[in-house]
Amino acid sequence: MTEADMDLLKRYKREIEYCTFCPRLCRFVCPTALAEDNETYTPTSKMTLVYLAEIASARPEEVKKAFYMCVDCKHCMTPCIHKIDVPKVLIAARAKAFRSGIADDNVKRFADALEKYDHPYSRIMGDNLKEVVDAGHRTRPAVADTEPSAAPGGTQAGPAPTVDGGKERVLYFPGCTALRFDKELVKDAMGLLSRLGIRTDIMDEPLCCGYPGYASGNMDWFMKVASRMKQVLDGYDTVVSTCPTCITTFRTLYHRHGIDIKARPVHMLEYIAPAVRPLLDGRKKEDTTAAYHDPCHLGRHLGVYDVPREIIDRLYERRVELLWNRDDANCCGGGGAVPLTLPGTSGKIARKRMGEFRSTGADVLLTACPSCVRWLQKADGDAKVMDITRVLIDRLAE
Ligand code: SF4
Ligand code: SF4
Structure with missing residues (x-):
């Protein structure tokens, strides 16, 4: 990162200023703000703190916790009419903190x-x-x-x-x-x-x-x-x-x-979807109900929503949606290095998501990310959480 890169107000002027002066359409979807029930951690407040740090009206070492309060889920981009990439800027603020020697202690240990x-x-x-x-x-x-x-x-x-x-x-x-x-x-x-x-x-x-x-x-x-x-x-x-x-x-x-x-x-x-479709056609489906958790990185980051659902529909008799799904899916809490820096916040987010799953009454929660499986399973050890690839492997081995 060069000196020019360190000037976040120049590099991300549009993003930082839009969020700082915005009517905050995204504040009700940010998982860290909701988990902590704290206005300081809404996307707009976090971006305002970046702004204040950049204009030297706030001391970075005093506000840096807010920079780490982001699971990189991009959920704030769904309601945002400007499509501001808040996590990109917050992670740049973390990079600046790291360069300045004021990174979170766990981040410093992790770096070693x-x-x-x-x-x-x-x-x-x-x-x-x-x-x-x-x-x-x-x-x-x-x-x-x-x-x-x-x-x-x-x-x-x-x-x-x-x-x-x-x-x-x-x-x-x-x-x-x-x-x-x-x-x-x-x-x-x-x-x-x-x-x-x-x-x-x-x-x-x-x-x-x-x-x-x-x-x-x-x-x-x-x-x-x-x-x-x-x-x-x-x-x-x-x-x-x-x-x-x-x-x-x-x-x-x-x-x-x-x-x-x-x-x-x-x-x-x-x-593998094109190759597995013909192998699954005509096979007996499992007579249980599955729900699907959209991983943030597969859904909002890569735009893949339909393929996992289509495969599930070939594997299970019934599929139900979680209340928050597709580009409005809530995060599992495992992203953005938050399990490293703020594990308590991360756990609260995961438990909330598992509560959503429980309220569907489905038998199994499927997803398509090893980190989501791990984090969600950890939040509710009695629930059945599986990667779709694992289910496919087992089914095709029968
Ligand atoms: S992400 Fe969009 S909606 Fe949220 S504060 Fe920034 S500009 Fe406003
Ligand atoms: S990316 Fe997710 S955690 Fe980060 S500010 Fe946006 S909604 Fe909040």
Whole structure:
């Protein structure tokens, strides 16, 4: 981040001024403001605090908590007639706090861990990845910081031929949350892709997409891993993941930060939908009722609402909507590094969403994001929360 980038009032003048002087159409949807029941954390108040900090009328170290009170859900953009991207500005304010040495203490500790491992979790990630690779999946080497762009292809079995008569090269990117907490999903998702005739590589190192660094304001680390990822992703036509946050990061955040990749980032469900439809047609549906939670990164960030619902309708006899759904869906509380900086707020948001699910009377809550599954399940251990990809894998194995 350069000095010019640090001047948020120049960089985001329109956004900051619109929100500061706005009639606040978005204030009733912001999950952090609602969870904390605090006017300070409505989008307009948070943006006003950025404004005041920028014009030196508020001390950043005294108002910085508000910068972290955002789960990057973009829900405020739904009612906003100006379509102001509030989280983009708040995360830039976090980046400025990080650069100035006044970041949240948990963010500072987290930065050390990111630097040590190049991902948000401990060395268990490497052990889990080894298990996936040992299960027979092809690997593709990660690229060191200083190396020039490497030629594409698996180290163990050569380039990855895939669909379209072997023309398309596909990288399966597990995402840190799935690899850390649900390695069986990673193994089985690659197995499903293989069964569908889509041969994929997986990287032989658990390198992160960079989102945890971005969301916590650690932009130097984000840019470092994004540059390494670009060298890998430029060797592929498509990168597929069950994690919509990784896909959003590859598709939107990299471009916003000047990193354009060759691979087309696609969420797993969107990618496999054409191939699984014929396999599900005519199969007996499960005679239970499912509800669907739209992950913020799949819905509002990527605009994918129909594909998951359509797949659910092929798997279950009945589907019900949560009261807040599609571009008005409430967040699970797990985004924007809020579980790191404000875990209590994050938990309140997740419990509220699970309350919405309970009030539907549905038997199972389905979603399409490993972080949503983890966070929502944690909020209500007695509920059944599942990733649609997992349900598909199990159903197609019957
Ligand atoms: S996000 Fe839109 S509606 Fe909300 S305060 Fe800003 S300008 Fe107003
Ligand atoms: S992105 Fe979500 S949490 Fe952040 S200000 Fe907007 S509504 Fe609130």
